[in-house]
Amino acid sequence: MLDLLCPVCGGRLTREEKVWRCENRHSFDIARSGYVNLLPPAPSGKRRGDDKRMVAARTAFLSRGYYDHLIGAVAEACAQLAGPDACLLDAGCGEGTYTRAIYDVCAAKGGRGQLLGADISAEAVSRAARRVPEGIFFAASTAHLPLAPESLDLIVNIFSPFMEDEFRRVLKPGGYLLRVVPMEKHLLELKAAVYDRPYENPPAALEAEGFRLLRTQELRKTITLSSNEDVQALFLMTPYYYKTGAEDQKKLSAVRSLRVTTEFLLAVYQT
Ligand SMILES: C[S@@+](CC[C@H](N)C(=O)[O-])C[C@H]1O[C@@H](n2cnc3c(N)ncnc32)[C@H](O)[C@@H]1O
Numbered sequence: 001m002l003d004l005l006c007p008v009c010g011g012r013l014t015r016e017e018k019v020w021r022c023e024n025r026h027s028f029d030i031a032r033s034g035y036v037n038l039l040p041p042a043p044s045g046k047r048r049g050d051d052k053r054m055v056a057a058r059t060a061f062l063s064r065g066y067y068d069h070l071i072g073a074v075a076e077a078c079a080q081l082a083g084p085d086a087c088l089l090d091a092g093c094g095e096g097t098y099t100r101a102i103y104d105v106c107a108a109k110g111g112r113g114q115l116l117g118a119d120i121s122a123e124a125v126s127r128a129a130r131r132v133p134e135g136i137f138f139a140a141s142t143a144h145l146p147l148a149p150e151s152l153d154l155i156v157n158i159f160s161p162f163m164e165d166e167f168r169r170v171l172k173p174g175g176y177l178l179r180v181v182p183m184e185k186h187l188l189e190l191k192a193a194v195y196d197r198p199y200e201n202p203p204a205a206l207e208a209e210g211f212r213l214l215r216t217q218e219l220r221k222t223i224t225l226s227s228n229e230d231v232q233a234l235f236l237m238t239p240y241y242y243k244t245g246a247e248d249q250k251k252l253s254a255v256r257s258l259r260v261t262t263e264f265l266l267a268v269y270q271t
């Protein structure tokens with residue numbers, strides 16, 4: 001059984017009924033949804049990760065099935081990489097749709113290991129905990145994970161900050177990392193509907209110190225968003241949402257359907 005560590009003193013946390021507690025009596029309540037907040041207090045007003053609207057938009061969009069091919073590919077890859085007793089972390093798990101699929105596919109293949117999910121957004125990780133009651137979910141920055149060195153077999157990192165040094169610290173020697181990043185033309189038509197000069201995404205830097213890139217897989221699919229709700233939800237769940245002024249955002253209100261390129265790169269590494 002993998003230990004969570006106390007964010008105050010670094011001691012081992014033990015789970016009691018409604019609280020995680022360390023030997024120095026620092027305690028962290030388990031929310032009704034099942035997650036525990038291990039974040040240090042934030043300066044007031046500072047946004048931490050996705051807010052409530054973005055999280056709700058991601059849930060709405062992912063439930064429509066447009067990304068099911070990606071969710072399936074990620075879950076299959078995890079089941080293939082993780083041994084039956086593996087400790088697996090979804091780093092930047094968001095609202096847990098991928099985490100749920102990962103759990104289900106691993107369990108269907110005889111997996112009986114441990115699944116953890118971390119996100120800096122309490123709103124997101126709370127939803128993930130509800131969605132995957134079999135897992136252990138905590139609010140934390142993946143730049144400072146409350147985990148011992150060399151404690152994980154697999155990290156999944158989907159469209160979330162890539163914390164190279166911290167991931168290397170917590171992975172066991174020979175552990176795996178599965179990253180999913182957007183490719184150049186991903187969502188280009190959505191950007192074209194909002195911006196006068198839409199830019200392609202810069203190619204992802206795949207090199208990572210201390211990691212060996214084992215293989216990559218490209219997943220390309222044109223999807224047709226069939227309602228304004230879906231168009232708005234997709235926009236809201238991207239980083240463009242909080243980088244775009246109200247005037248530009250308004251341009252989407254008249255878009256009833258949209259054909260959009262999706263391009264994902266899955267990269268598998270080993271430490
Ligand atoms: C684009 S979302 C992806 C969520 C999920 N993996 C998915 O694909 O549905 C990025 C996530 O990273 C989280 N995030 C941003 N900075 C973070 C950090 N420093 N530590 C942990 N999570 C972070 C956000 O709150 C958000 O949930």
Ligand SMILES: [Zn+2]
Nearest residue numbers: 006009022026
């Ligand atoms: Zn402590």
